[in-house]
Amino acid sequence: MELLKPPEVSPKELYHLLQDLYTKTRLLYLLRSAIDLGIFEHLEDFKTPKEVAKEIGCDEVLLEHTLEALNKIGLLDKKLEDGDTLYKNSKIVQLYLKRDSQYSYLTPIKSMFKRLEHWRDGDVLRNKMVVDEREFFSEVVKVMAEECKCWELQKTVEYLSKFEEFKRAKKLLDIGGGHGLYSIGFSMVNKDLKCYVFDLPGVVKVTEYYIRKYNGKNVFTIEGDFYKDDIGRDYDIVFSSYNPGGRDPVIIEKIYRALKVGGLFVNKQSFPTSEDIGDILDNIEWNFFEFKGYKKKKFRYSFERSLQFQDYIRFLEEIGFEVLEVVSLEDILGYDLNRDTKIVVAKKVGDKNEGGVQEVHT
């Protein structure tokens, strides 16, 4: 009798949820297999599954289904010819998923799978990892370099280039500049500009690698810890991108002092607010590990003294900045992101000394 009594609610919602998650997870792993097997390396031109299977030493039927699945999610183009189905890389694959492409996105994808291992190993929920920030950032900036050169770098450089202050600038500090690609880009646009990438010892070795790789002219490194060390002075521009100190009042004041009057503080920064599932998962991931030297807050990309957006703007104005522009990174990139990232451009209009902020009249 018990057996014939249906549960109070049908399993419909659970069934659909599992189906959806299982489908997407399988696709993700299929994409990884395609990359690892080098399928995209073999599909610059139209080929049949049989030809590709032979070239990479793979089961023909499995490959036929795999290519069809990759076509369904927009990664392969398909055509029919003399009764055969042929596949070829879509434009997006040619640009971003080929090993030899200058816009190869394979390093960020690899890093994504590395992070997924922590999700698979649920033990991380019980035992947080403790990581050394220097080692962490030395790795992260390599991934960020490969990521930003696929669009964000060019769009950010283009955005900043429209400011007269940028065109006139002679000295720029890229604080927490990591790979240094932004500085390399800025110095290509403004030939009179000297860019100084300030970052932790160890990380600047990565910066130097990229300066050499892209033949960066007028780009220099300064080794240091912006919490402890002098960051220099008389800058026309201080640029900061995803800098853990970018929302910290202590660092903002330091930046203020390092700027010339009339100089710009350009900060590309995440100010997380929204609460959709992607954000919540990012919050979880953020808490998988602790840094040895930095105190994190519980929401992603937040540290001990990180200000929320409104408080951040108020603080800038209080210490003598005029906020010239606040733009959403999404508007600059031209597509939606799953993070609330803004670029805030603020001008140093006063010189804060013991008597308070003095307005500068031009």
Ligand SMILES: C[S@@+](CC[C@H](N)C(=O)[O-])C[C@H]1O[C@@H](n2cnc3c(N)ncnc32)[C@H](O)[C@@H]1O
């Ligand atoms: C998330 S990465 C951003 C890198 C680069 N600006 C970008 O947007 O791609 C943060 C950078 O801040 C640097 N950083 C963190 N703490 C620092 C400190 N105390 N002093 C100097 N640099 C620091 C890291 O080494 C890293 O390069």
